[in-house]
Amino acid sequence: MGDVAVDAGAKVIGRIREIDGLRADALPIDELLASGKPAVLRGIARDWGLVKEGAPSMTAAMDYLRRFDNGQPVTYSWGAPEVKGRPFYNDDFTDLNCEVRRSALAQVLDEIAAHAGDAAPPTYYVASLLVDTRLPGLRQTNDLNLAAHNIDAPPSIWIGNRVTASCHYDALNNIAVCAVGRRRFTLFPPEQVHNLYPGPLEPTPGGQAVSVVDFDAPDFQRYPRFRDALAAGQSAVLEPGDAIFIPSLWWHHVQGLEAFNVLVNYWWSSVPAYVPTPMHALYHAMWTIRDRPEREKLAWREIFDYYVFGPGERAGEHLPPAARNTLGAVDETLARQLRAMLIAKLNR
Secondary structure, X not given: OOOOOEOOOOOOOEEOOEEOOOOOOOOOHHHHHHHOOOEEEOOOOOOOHHHHHOOOOHHHHHHHHHOOOOOOEEEEEEEOHHHOOOOOEOOOOOOEXXXXXXXXXXXXXXXXXXXXXXXXXXXXXXXXXXXHHHOOOHHHHOOOOHHHHOOOOOOEEEEEOOOEEEEEOOOOEEEEEEEEXXXXXXXXXXXXXXXXXXXXXXXXXXXXXXXXXXXXXOEOOOOOOHHHHHHHOEXXXXXXXXXXXXXXXXXXXXXXXXXXXXXXXXXEOOOOOOOOOOHHHHHHHHHHOOOOOHHHHHHHHHHHHHHHHOOOOHHHOOOOHHHOHHHOOOOHHHHHHHHHHHHHHHOO
16 A cells, blocks of 8 residues: 555544533533534542542442442453554454453453553453443432533443543534543534544444544544544543533543553433434435436525525425424424324335
8 A cells, every 4th residue: 555644643623612610410412512512521429439539440330330330241342452542443344353241240341450551451341231230329429410501411431451441422412421540531522523524324333323534543644534533633631520411422432541540421312202313314315316317416405595504494384384394393293293103104
């Protein structure tokens, strides 16, 4: 392939804005959502039991988690030392480079501890484990209490060694709390999808498509637009007790910087539960629109702008309310009707 234009350790210049002096019982949720921008919430979880009692050592943090372990097996990703802490694809992007394993959490912790001093340890990553069902009681002194803001966001916990979660986006809003170890977050606004070179939609290392660029050694010959992404990126290192707000659809690359790292996060949607994920519409649009002639695609873009991406009331505002039907605001009843209609049409 010739000389590869690799820039080892390329970093973004922008910094994620920081908010200091917050308390866990006084989260500025409305301001965060209205801004539409990420923010580091310094020290907001400094009083959490896991943060305080886990601070002295990796052993102390693991012992604290063991108190709440109900013994049920957990699913986790395991990768050989060659993976270098980066759950990712194989060489031809047809499969993943990690195995999915299942065992007791205590065993996973023991194995992480046993390899903590290795120069190239195996990768261990317990991802998105529901706190309330697998670590009952942990939430009592380790919670942001988003319910006080009328947000239903059951916390999930992420446990591993020096793991890199490749750059991806989530459809939901996210507050992630760094509880043990340090993590580097590198974020990009949604429009940078064009410069981040997403991989296959399926399979994926973490549920969503991830950037195929190796952030530690980016190949600018193969991925030249990644330079533009770096210019638009923002980064920050979170210490234990810090949190970060990541708005929906912002791309984020997360690197665990210690031999043992624990993160707790909260996902929630800004729309009611009866409104499904737009990923369904994306798949449907790829099926029905993407491969049409360019003239037709441009025409469909105008139609989507009129019915979907413009003001919600525009398409039906010239009609009497009783005649608007699906052009009116979607409520739970209309959501059920639309779902039934789509299922019927797709099953023909």
